[in-house]
Amino acid sequence: MGKDLLDKFQGCLLGVAIGDTLGHPFEGKLRSQIYSYFEDFNEFLQKNKDIFRTYTDDTQLTLHTAEALIKGDGFKLEYLIDEYINWLDDPPIGPGYGCISSIRNLKLGIPWKEAASNSGGNGTTMRIAPIGLYYSKDFKALKTNAIKSSLITHSHPAASAGAVVIANAIAFLLDKNPESGFSIENFFQIITNSIANSQNEIWEEFVKNLNKLKSNLNRPIESGLIKFSQAGVKSPYFIEQYLGQAFVHPYTISTVICAIFIFLNKLTSFKECIYELATAGGDSDTVGAIGGSLAGSYFGIQNIPPDLIKLVKNYKKILKLSEDLYKSFKLKY
Numbered sequence: 105m106g107k108d109l110l111d112k113f114q115g116c117l118l119g120v121a122i123g124d125t126l127g128h129p130f131e132g133k134l135r136s137q138i139y140s141y142f143e144d145f146n147e148f149l150q151k152n153k154d155i156f157r158t159y160t161d162d163t164q165l166t167l168h169t170a171e172a173l174i175k176g177d178g179f180k181l182e183y184l185i186d187e188y189i190n191w192l193d194d195p196p197i198g199p200g201y202g203c204i205s206s207i208r209n210l211k212l213g214i215p216w217k218e219a220a221s222n223s224g225g226n227g228t229t230m231r232i233a234p235i236g237l238y239y240s241k242d243f244k245a246l247k248t249n250a251i252k253s254s255l256i257t258h259s260h261p262a263a264s265a266g267a268v269v270i271a272n273a274i275a276f277l278l279d280k281n282p283e284s285g286f287s288i289e290n291f292f293q294i295i296t297n298s299i300a301n302s303q304n305e306i307w308e309e310f311v312k313n314l315n316k317l318k319s320n321l322n323r324p325i326e327s328g329l330i331k332f333s334q335a336g337v338k339s340p341y342f343i344e345q346y347l348g349q350a351f352v353h354p355y356t357i358s359t360v361i362c363a364i365f366i367f368l369n370k371l372t373s374f375k376e377c378i379y380e381l382a383t384a385g386g387d388s389d390t391v392g393a394i395g396g397s398l399a400g401s402y403f404g405i406q407n408i409p410p411d412l413i414k415l416v417k418n419y420k421k422i423l424k425l426s427e428d429l430y431k432s433f434k435l436k437y
């Protein structure tokens with residue numbers, strides 16, 4: 105089992121990086137526009153590898169989160185803050201406003217409670233994977249630390265709820281075997297219960313959207329994405345021109361619902377799953393990164409085609425970092 109779990113740790117973090125790398129060229133584009141470029145995505149990818157040359161802020165911040173857990177032997181707020189400040193020197197690739205503004209504040213020495221933005225954007229869920237891995241055997245610590253990690257930069261409850269949901273989904277998928285599958289019912293039970301009965305209006309809205317998703321899983325991908333692309337988004341953040349189209353809004357509820365929807369629709373293989381995620385439309389790189397963390401946790405690195413691993417910039421470094429995170433986790437649990 106030990107070796108299998110290392111396989112899952114590596115699959116998860118590489119999953120983030122692959123989804124982010126494949127989705128990056130399609131960020132901000134409608135799904136219909138993306139699918140006008142090719143008939144077969146795999147063929148398109150083989151012929152155009154040079155346009156998929158980097159990941160973005162999603163992977164960068166995920167790697168910094170992993171570094172902070174390794175250096176701190178677990179979750180320590182000050183290590184996380186230091187690592188996020190280090191990210192400013194990477195330098196950031198395609199950062200969201202919520203992340204960059206708050207982390208610049210942290211660098212100025214402003215305490216995190218004041219530094220955080222009120223953004224409900226998906227910027228904290230996209231970097232949560234290492235916390236889902238590290239605390240996969242301790243659901244209480246997983247929830248507390250997922251929330252804390254989110255609050256440093258985003259005070260909005262949607263952001264922390266998304267982080268909790270995805271961290272729980274990762275923990276659930278780690279010990280599942282893609283050859284035998286898993287119960288969709290149990291999956292929803294775990295993720296929904298992780299944020300249920302909170303007395304918080306936005307968390308309750310998140311739960312309602314998860315329930316809605318559960319009863320809409322049979323929809324074709326395009327139709328589901330049209331339905332959930334702007335889930336939970338409030339005025340004035342609604343993008344009117346994209347209503348009725350597949351264009352995932354960078355709000356946490358919409359992104360998380362769409363990523364889970366695609367993941368559950370494409371449990372056939374890592375490759376088929378990640379191709380659909382990265383071409384979702386709208387915030388495609390982040391749907392790719394978040395959905396990629398789920399697909400990677402489920403399928404493990406042994407089921408990820410080597411050419412997709414090698415497509416990722418610094419993939420060896422990510423493999424090594426996943427191994428270090430795994431070793432640190434093993435010492436603790």
Ligand SMILES: [Mg+2]
Pocket residue numbers: 160161162197198199389390
């Ligand atoms: Mg990004």
